[in-house]
Amino acid sequence: MGELRKKAQGLAAKPWFRMPRQPMLRHLSYAAVAVVFLYFLTQKLSAFNDYEVGEIAFYVVALAGLTLLTGVNGQISLGHGGFMAVGGFTLALLVEHTKWNVVPELAIAIVTSALVGALIGIPATRLRGPYLAGMTLMVALGLPYLTNQYDSFFGGDQGLTTPQPIGPASINPEQWLAWIQLACALIVLILLGNLLRSRFGRSFRAVRDDEIAASLAGIHVARTKVIAFMVSAGCAGLAGALLALSAGGVNSAEFPLSISIYLLAGMVIGGTGSLMGVWWGAILIVYLPTSWAPSLANHFHVNSQVSANLAVIIFGLVLVVGMLVAPGGIQGALRWVAVRVGAYFSPDGVPNMKLSLQEAPTDRAVHDSESVTQADKPGV
Amino acid sequence: MQFFLNITLGGIATGMIVAAVALGLVLIFRATNIVNFAQGAMAMMTTYIAYAVLHKGSGYWLAFVVALATGLLFGALTQVVLIRPLQGKSPLNAIIVTFGFLIFLEGLAGAIWGSQTRTFPAPFSEAGQKIGNTQIAFSPFDVFVVLAVLALMILMLVLFRGTDLGLRMRAVAFAPETARLLGVRVRPLLTLGWALSAAAGVLAALLVVPTSSLTPNFMDVILIYGFTAAVVGGLDSPVGALVGGLATGLSLAYVGGYLGGSLEPMAALALVIVSLMIRPEGLFARPAPRRV
Numbered sequence: 021m022g023e024l025r026k027k028a029q030g031l032a033a034k035p036w037f038r039m040p041r042q043p044m045l046r047h048l049s050y051a052a053v054a055v056v057f058l059y060f061l062t063q064k065l066s067a068f069n070d071y072e073v074g075e076i077a078f079y080v081v082a083l084a085g086l087t088l089l090t091g092v093n094g095q096i097s098l099g100h101g102g103f104m105a106v107g108g109f110t111l112a113l114l115v116e117h118t119k120w121n122v123v124p125e126l127a128i129a130i131v132t133s134a135l136v137g138a139l140i141g142i143p144a145t146r147l148r149g150p151y152l153a154g155m156t157l158m159v160a161l162g163l164p165y166l167t168n169q170y171d172s173f174f175g176g177d178q179g180l181t182t183p184q185p186i187g188p189a190s191i192n193p194e195q196w197l198a199w200i201q202l203a204c205a206l207i208v209l210i211l212l213g214n215l216l217r218s219r220f221g222r223s224f225r226a227v228r229d230d231e232i233a234a235s236l237a238g239i240h241v242a243r244t245k246v247i248a249f250m251v252s253a254g255c256a257g258l259a260g261a262l263l264a265l266s267a268g269g270v271n272s273a274e275f276p277l278s279i280s281i282y283l284l285a286g287m288v289i290g291g292t293g294s295l296m297g298v299w300w301g302a303i304l305i306v307y308l309p310t311s312w313a314p315s316l317a318n319h320f321h322v323n324s325q326v327s328a329n330l331a332v333i334i335f336g337l338v339l340v341v342g343m344l345v346a347p348g349g350i351q352g353a354l355r356w357v358a359v360r361v362g363a364y365f366s367p368d369g370v371p372n373m374k375l376s377l378q379e380a381p382t383d384r385a386v387h388d389s390e391s392v393t394q395a396d397k398p399g400v
Numbered sequence: 401m402q403f404f405l406n407i408t409l410g411g412i413a414t415g416m417i418v419a420a421v422a423l424g425l426v427l428i429f430r431a432t433n434i435v436n437f438a439q440g441a442m443a444m445m446t447t448y449i450a451y452a453v454l455h456k457g458s459g460y461w462l463a464f465v466v467a468l469a470t471g472l473l474f475g476a477l478t479q480v481v482l483i484r485p486l487q488g489k490s491p492l493n494a495i496i497v498t499f500g501f502l503i504f505l506e507g508l509a510g511a512i513w514g515s516q517t518r519t520f521p522a523p524f525s526e527a528g529q530k531i532g533n534t535q536i537a538f539s540p541f542d543v544f545v546v547l548a549v550l551a552l553m554i555l556m557l558v559l560f561r562g563t564d565l566g567l568r569m570r571a572v573a574f575a576p577e578t579a580r581l582l583g584v585r586v587r588p589l590l591t592l593g594w595a596l597s598a599a600a601g602v603l604a605a606l607l608v609v610p611t612s613s614l615t616p617n618f619m620d621v622i623l624i625y626g627f628t629a630a631v632v633g634g635l636d637s638p639v640g641a642l643v644g645g646l647a648t649g650l651s652l653a654y655v656g657g658y659l660g661g662s663l664e665p666m667a668a669l670a671l672v673i674v675s676l677m678i679r680p681e682g683l684f685a686r687p688a689p690r691r692v
Contacts, residue, residue: 096492098437098499143676149635150435153495154627155672157437161624162665169662277620281503288496325514332507339500343493344485 025365043217047210058202067194071266072306074198077205078262079302083286084205084212084295085255091293092216093248094228095144096153099160100256101279106133107257108264108275109167112180122185122200126261133257134250141249145242148231152249160280164272179271182264201262208255213295215251224248278332282309285335288342291351300350308334406528406537407657408650413542414625415649416549417607421626422633422641422648423556424600430636431573431593434483434494435627440619441505442478442598443605446471448513450606451520451614460523467602475598479591509616522610545607552603553642556596560638569593573636621665625652628668632675634682643683 040046062070082100090096097103107129114125140159144152167174174180187196215221226234227244235241264270286301309331317327346353421439428436450467454460482501486494524540560566571579572589580586604626605619612618629648633640648671655667675682 090492094490094492096495098495139673143673143680146676146680149433150429150491150495151631151672151676153437153499154435154624154631155669157499158624158627158665158669158672161620162669165662165665169660281499284496284499326511328515329507329510332503333511336500336502336504336507340482340497340504343497343500344482347493 043214044210047213051206051210054206062195062198062202067192070192070194070198074194074201074262074266075306076299076302077198077201078259078266079283079286079305080205080298081208081262082256082259082283083290083298083301083305084208085252085259086283087287087290087293087295087298088212088216088224088255089248089252090287091291092221092228093224093245095245095249097156097249097252097280098153098284099156099158099277099280100252100283101275101277101281102156102159102163103133103137103253103256104260104263104279105163105167105270105272105275106136106253107260108182108270109174109180109260110257111261111264112175112182112270115182116180122265126204126258129261130254130258133260134254136257137250137253138246141246141253142242144249145245157280160275160277163275167272175271177271177273179269179274181269182267184265184268197265201266204258204262208258209295209298212251212255216295220244220247278335281332281335281339285338285342287349288347289338289349291349291353291355292347294349294351297349297351304338402534402536403657407653409536409538409542410657411650411653412646413538413545413649414653415629415646416546417604417622417645418625418629418649419642419645420549420552420600420604420607421622422629422645423553423638424597424604425626425630426633426635426638426641427556427593427597427600429630431569431590432483432494433491434498435630435635436594436597437495437498437623438478438501438505439597439601440605440623440626441502441509442474443471443601444616444619445505445509446474446598446602447520447605447609447614448509451518454521460521464523464606467606468599471599471602472595476591476595478598479594483594484587484590506616513616515616518614520609520614526610541610548603548607552600553638556600556638559596565592624665625649625668628672631672631682634684637682637684640682640684 040049058073062073065073082104086097086100110129110132111125114120114128118125136159140155141152144155168176171177184193184197185200186193187199191199216224223234223239223244226237226239227241227248231241234244260275263274267274282305283301286298286305288301289304290297290299290301313331313334314327317330322330342349348355424439425435428434428439446467449470450463453463453466478501482497483494486497522541524544526539526541528535528537528539530536558566560570568579568584569589569592571582571584572586573593576586601619604622608622609618612622625648626645629644630641631644632647633642633644648668651671652664652667656664659667
């Protein structure tokens with residue numbers, strides 16, 4: 021072991037490879053690695069698995085937006101499924117009434133849901149507290165009713181159809197769709213990654229940690245919160261439009277409250293505020309309801325009533341237990357391990373502070389903003 | 401005219417139920433700055449228990465009392481197990497935990513009782529009354545709804561304004577640290593607040609279930625109406641909860657009656673947006689200075 025430790029210390033002292041410091045370059049190089057990996061993955065997998073990879077991709081988009089809102093800016097949305105519905109229906113209406121290419125349709129879906137987001141976000145900034153949470157919950161619960169009310173426009177129970185985009189003949193349609201969705205996911209992650217390292221990202225965090233201090237530092241608090249919420253709702257809209265492409269159509273039953281719950285649980289399990297953690301969350305959202313929960317139910321021979329509700333119960337437990345026991349999620353746990361392993365191998369035996377300082381602030385809102393809250397409301 | 405009158409009466413009955421939900425939300429928000437999104441689901445679970453008691457052959461009133469008592473216990477237990485560990489953490493954690501608990505309870509209810517709808521009886525006739533020659537849509541059950549919620553409000557008023565316990569609860573809600581320094585035991589009072597709030601939610605559930613039928617998610621929409629009422633009235637004002645509840649119930653009844661019932665949830669959202677734009681603190685809330 022001493023041998024290994026010495027060797028590792030030698031490596032650590034003189035790294036053979038260093039990621040570029042410039043955020044754009046660094047994020048692009050991560051993305052390049054991901055592109056190569058995902059290309060070979062989608063080639064290897066069956067058409068159905070490609071479809072699932074595509075699903076993971078659009079949940080990554082939605083989760084990235086949500087984790088930025090909650091983990092980085094300290095606001096919460098219980099109804100991101102509602103904004104996905106806005107994006108999905110926008111795309112479907114454009115398909116119905118125009119003959120455009122899929123790219124402008126996706127762009128308009130993003131803009132529309134960002135604008136709806138602004139409509140909800142602006143009044144919510146007038147007060148601190150749980151207003152945004154309640155209002156977003158209302159969006160998610162109320163939207164299906166709205167599409168039912170105007171069913172001639174939104175297609176009623178049947179909904180509207182969204183045909184899959186057709187690629188080159190040599191590539192099968194599932195794979196082509198998965199590539200479109202993965203491309204969107206990577207682009208969103210690169211853009212959000214850069215955003216978080218920019219002036220905007222810093223003001224998002226400043227507002228989260230202390231609104232009064234942020235406004236004293238010259239940050240327009242309300243505007244910052246609205247921008248964060250619009251970015252987040254826009255991501256959800258894009259995800260909803262991509263979901264519509266996967267599903268081949270949209271109707272009001274396709275965006276139930278459970279999607280919003282899945283998203284929240286996916287964010288918590290991945291690690292709130294972590295753009296890498298969203299992949300864990302997306303995998304959970306895709307596989308838990310359709311494959312893991314049913315096989316668990318099979319294994320324990322429970323009746324159909326229980327198995328139908330098992331996924332929802334597990335997601336509820338993830339939210340409650342995750343928040344109480346492991347607010348950092350999977351990414352937080354990995355970071356915990358990395359810091360300790362790093363401490364073992366580093367020459368002076370102290371944790372690699374650079375790593376923890378760089379990474380820690382992104383999820384502070386959820387697990388240690390005690391100082392802020394206590395000053396705010398002592399003793400509660 | 402008769403249509404308008406009937407809608408108005410229906411709106412008042414709904415408004416009283418919404419006011420009870422809002423009162424439950426306000427009780428908790430005043431004391432702990434948390435909106436309990438699980439309140440509706442907790443009341444739903446209790447209503448299923450009342451349903452089971454009813455089907456054991458006991459009368460309505462026994463089921464009613466059992467439901468309220470279970471609700472009190474459930475609220476206290478929730479506070480001790482789930483909410484107490486969140487003390488001093490970011491309010492976001494509490495929102496996520498109560499929302500997760502909502503989902504968990506709805507899944508659990510679905511697993512135990514299935515998702516089929518059940519009918520829950522009303523203690524009084526739900527048929528409208530004839531006064532002279534005009535049929536009005538205000539049944540004896542609606543009278544019971546109004547009286548029950550009024551009784552709840554009066555009980556709360558007496559508790560908070562007239563008793564020593566109520567004074568201590570108000571002190572805890574207003575300035576917890578100071579109250580603790582003066583010898584008030586803060587934690588049991590917070591637990592009591594959660595118990596009372598859950599009971600208010602259960603009352604609302606029992607009043608709404610005869611008209612809406614029992615399913616695992618029958619309280620979802622009532623909860624968001626209660627939230628609307630609480631925002632309109634001011635999230636920390638019990639009087640505001642009553643007025644906000646009536647305002648919400650009436651506005652939704654007019655929207656539902658004249659424009660279409662499916663628009664009600666969105667109308668509630670519009671009401672929240674408008675009231676936050678015009679009077680962000682709500683109608684009755686005290687202005688809250690923010691500590692730096």
